[in-house]
Amino acid sequence: MGIEVDKFVTKIDDELKCCICYGVLENPIQIVECEHTFCLICIQEWVRRTPKCPIDRRDVTTESLKPASRLLNSFLNRLEMKCSFREFGCNSVVNMDSMASHTSECAYNPEVTFLCDKGCGVMLNVRQRQDHNCILEDILSNVENLSQKVKNIETENSELHKRIEILEQRSHINEELEEQLEAIEKKYTEMLSRLSAFRLSLNETLDPNLANGQTQETQRNSLMRDESNSSMKSHQRLGAIKTIVVVHLMFSSW
Structure with a gap:
C-alpha cells in the first residue's frame, strides 16, 4: 500500500x-x-x-x-x-528514507517512553508527559499514605474501645461479687453471735438441782450437738461460697 x-x-x-x-x-x-x-x-x-x-x-x-x-x-x-506524530507536537520534516528511524526515536511517539525531565524518575510517553505534574502527584501520594495510616489508627482505636468495655464489665461484676461476699461474711458473723447468745441462755435455763442428773446431762449434750452441727454447716456453706467467688475472680482477671 x-x-x-x-x-x-x-x-x-x-x-x-x-x-x-x-x-x-x-x-x-x-x-x-x-x-x-x-x-x-x-x-x-x-x-x-x-x-x-x-x-x-x-x-x-x-x-x-x-x-x-x-x-x-x-x-x-x-x-x-x-512526522507521523505531528498531532502530538512534533514539527520535524524528514526525508522519506529516514522516516522509519525518526519514528522509532521521536520524542512524541506515544509508544516511546522517556524519563521525566523534572527529575521525578517516572517513565512517561508523550500523552502522559502533557498532563504529568511531579509535585501534585507526590502530594497526592503522600495524602493517600496518610489516609491509610488514619484508617489503621481508627481500626486500632475501635478495638481498644471494645477491650475497655469488656474490662469495665468485668470490673463491675467483680465489685458486685465482693459486695455479696462481704454481706455473707457479715451474716455469718451475726449467726455466730446468735449461737453464742443461745448457748449462754441455755446454760442459764438448765436447773442444776434437777433430781435426774443423767437426764439433764443428756439434754445438754443433745443441744450442744445440734449447735455444733448447725455451726459446721454454716462453715461449709460459707467456704463453698468463698471458693466460687475466688474462682470467678481468677477467671475474670484473665
Missing part, C-alpha cells in the same frame, strides 16, 4: 503515485514489458486476482515483475515528509 499524499510537504507528481491505491509509491515494482510502476503489495494482490496490467491491460505474471530503477527510488527517498 502506498503512503498517503497529505503526509508530504510538497505536491506529488502523478508519476510518483500508484494508480491502484493512489498513494505515493512504496517499495516500487515495475512490469518488465510496459515499465508501469506500482507499489509492491498493490501489484502482487492485483496480479493474483487479475493477471493483467492495470493501465494497458497486458498479460502479467509474477515473473514479469521487477524492482523499480535506482533513479526512481533515489528520487522517492528524497521526498520530504511530515
Whole structure:
C-alpha cells in the first residue's frame, strides 16, 4: 500500500503515485514489458486476482515483475515528509528514507517512553508527559499514605474501645461479687453471735438441782450437738461460697 499524499510537504507528481491505491509509491515494482510502476503489495494482490496490467491491460505474471530503477527510488527517498506524530507536537520534516528511524526515536511517539525531565524518575510517553505534574502527584501520594495510616489508627482505636468495655464489665461484676461476699461474711458473723447468745441462755435455763442428773446431762449434750452441727454447716456453706467467688475472680482477671 502506498503512503498517503497529505503526509508530504510538497505536491506529488502523478508519476510518483500508484494508480491502484493512489498513494505515493512504496517499495516500487515495475512490469518488465510496459515499465508501469506500482507499489509492491498493490501489484502482487492485483496480479493474483487479475493477471493483467492495470493501465494497458497486458498479460502479467509474477515473473514479469521487477524492482523499480535506482533513479526512481533515489528520487522517492528524497521526498520530504511530515512526522507521523505531528498531532502530538512534533514539527520535524524528514526525508522519506529516514522516516522509519525518526519514528522509532521521536520524542512524541506515544509508544516511546522517556524519563521525566523534572527529575521525578517516572517513565512517561508523550500523552502522559502533557498532563504529568511531579509535585501534585507526590502530594497526592503522600495524602493517600496518610489516609491509610488514619484508617489503621481508627481500626486500632475501635478495638481498644471494645477491650475497655469488656474490662469495665468485668470490673463491675467483680465489685458486685465482693459486695455479696462481704454481706455473707457479715451474716455469718451475726449467726455466730446468735449461737453464742443461745448457748449462754441455755446454760442459764438448765436447773442444776434437777433430781435426774443423767437426764439433764443428756439434754445438754443433745443441744450442744445440734449447735455444733448447725455451726459446721454454716462453715461449709460459707467456704463453698468463698471458693466460687475466688474462682470467678481468677477467671475474670484473665
